[in-house]
Amino acid sequence: MIVAQSYKGQTIAVFGLGRTGITAAKSLSKGGAKVLAWDDMEASRDAAQADGLTLSDLNGADWSAIDALVLSPGIAHDKPAPHWTAQRARENNIPIICDIEIFAKEIAARAPERRPVIIAITGTNGKSTTTSLIGHILNSCGRDAQIGGNIGRGVLDLEAMHSGTHYVLELSSYQLERTYSLRANSAVFINLTPDHIERHGDMAGYRAAKMRIFDNQQTDDIAVVGVDDESGQHLATELIAKNGRRIIPISGSRALGRGVSVINGKLYASINRTSVEICDLRKARALDGQHNWQNAAAAFAAVQGLGLDPEQIGKAILSFGGLAHRMERLGKVLSVSYINDSKATNAEAARQALRAYRNIYWIAGGVAKDGGIAPLATELAGVRKAYLIGEAAPAFRSVLKKQKIAHKISGDLRRAVLCATRDALSSGDDDPVILLSPACASFDQFKNFELRGDAFRSEAQAIIDMFEAEKAKGHAA
Template structure:
């Protein structure tokens, strides 16, 4: 845990006692702050108290005694409606911050030569993959990589700071809008598409929140920007014009005069005064799909900007196992492979998987999102057969029947994977893919997408084990004949 020593002696209110709230409260308490923590939910308060968090009812607090409010990222301080705790803070001129700001102040309190390296990643899509990939590269290259923020461990739950540590942080717009002191050595801005507009008002507000990742950088820092979309291009142009930091454009689909780009699956380094092919991403089993090419370019640029060897980075990229539940390769039976994409809970996410493979035996369904799967029509040509589960099965069946895509209602995941495996192995299709990419939430049959993905993985590995055992037995019998 990182102790928040910069707040020693201060009275800090903490509202929202989920993962980040509990983490912030315990960090502040360990650093010597007086913590008043609260949540609207009694059960959540009880859980926090059991972890050692000191509770105080903020609805009746004297806000003139409070030095700062640490507000959970999911609690709005302005739009769509100001939460009562944020209103109390504003009325008393109490600054509103988040756990990332606490972390940033701890970093900046250290002497410059003793500060750990910070790599911060944001964007609408690809944050988790890029963050995890950067952590993997650093670890493979012998660095102490601490990965967290909006993924995995909360930032203040990461290991205590030391001079040689690298903190790799996935940051959401909700976190960035309440962070003021963060100065990343490398900031990554992947892309921007409409999301969370109720919270930020419009695309301009959403982009402004994301762009805060660059605010405190100086000439020795790197700003890495995906330029495959219009928002990234304009952000790149603006930062280059300021001429106060190293700006590195990245692209997953076109050549660049400088930066890092991927052309037909090959990643090129154009950062070091010459163009050098580093790695063939089509051989990176943990980065299936063209949408991952920009993620790989971003990861390369970030760690190369901090001095890691280019060839070593390339080798580490090839060894990346991928992210759980995001086009995760599980194993194979014969020529058919299993891919767990349980995180794909909407059609936009499923599109990335469907356009990445041919000869798909598609498992989909659950609790449908608005719009269904109609938007996936351009990718239906890659589906050999669909196996539908959960509440959405009848509606999905109607859509697929209308598009003349063979499909059946399997009901539950076990039946779906068994039928998909049987059909894939019986087919003459080249390298068939048994793909769980549900286009749905999970809560009709599973608590969350992680449990759904874990069940798919368990079932797939059971089938792989049986298949391998039967092949081994057949070989033994043949050898003994």
């Protein structure tokens, strides 16, 4: 754990006792702060007490004596309406922060030569894959790299820092809007599409929150910007005009005169006036699709200035195993592959998988987001048949019917997998793919997307095992 000593002697309120809240409370307490920890949910309070925290009901607290409020990132401090703790903090001019800000102050308090390297990643899509890929590259190249933030462990739960540590942090807009002091040696901004509008008010507010990742950078720091969309192109131009740091544009689809890009599946770096081929991403076992090529370009750009051998970086990229539930390859039955993309909880996320494969037997549905799958109408050319599950099935059926895409309402995931397997095996298609990319939240049938993906994995594995057993019998005979 990173012990937060910057708040020693201060009284800090911590509201929201999930993963990051409990860790923040422990870190602050160990560092000498007086911590007032609370949650409105009894189950969360019970879990926190079982984890060793002493609770203080903030409803009856003397807010005039509180120096800062650590508010869980998932709880609104402004839009659509401020939480009651945020309202109390504002009435008493108390700063509202998150665990990332505590972490940032701990780094700033160290002498420059003793500070760790900070690589921070944000964007609407691809954050987790890029973050994990960067961590994998660094560890593969012999560096001490730890991954945290909005993925895996809370940032204050990471191991204590030293000058050789590399912290690779996925940062959400919710975290960034409450972070003021973080200096990222490499700041990665992958892309920006509409999301979390209710929380930020509009796209301008959402963009402003994401842009905070570049705050506090200095002239020797790196800003990596995805330019495959118009907003990224404008951002790169804006940062170049400020001329306050080194800007590296990245693209997963087109050549760049300067930057890191993917051309016909090959990753090239053109940073120091010469173009160097790094690796052939078509050989990467876990980076299917143009969006993942952009993630690979971002990862290379983020680490290329750390003194690593480009050839070793390329080898590490190709050996990356990928993330569960993110276009995760589960295995094959004959020529049929099973792909778990349960993390695709909206149409924009599902778009990437639909673009990455052909001859798709698509499992979709659940609790639809605004617009459903209507935005995917132009992405369905590779879909041979769709299998619809959950409450969104009737609405999705209407869209598919208009697009003349074969489909059936399967209802539940198990039936969808069995039907898709039967149809794919009998199709005669080249390398068909059974793709779970629901374009929906999971809450009608599963507690979260992870459990939905785990269920898909279990169903697929049972079929794979059955075929393997039959094959073994045939060889034995």
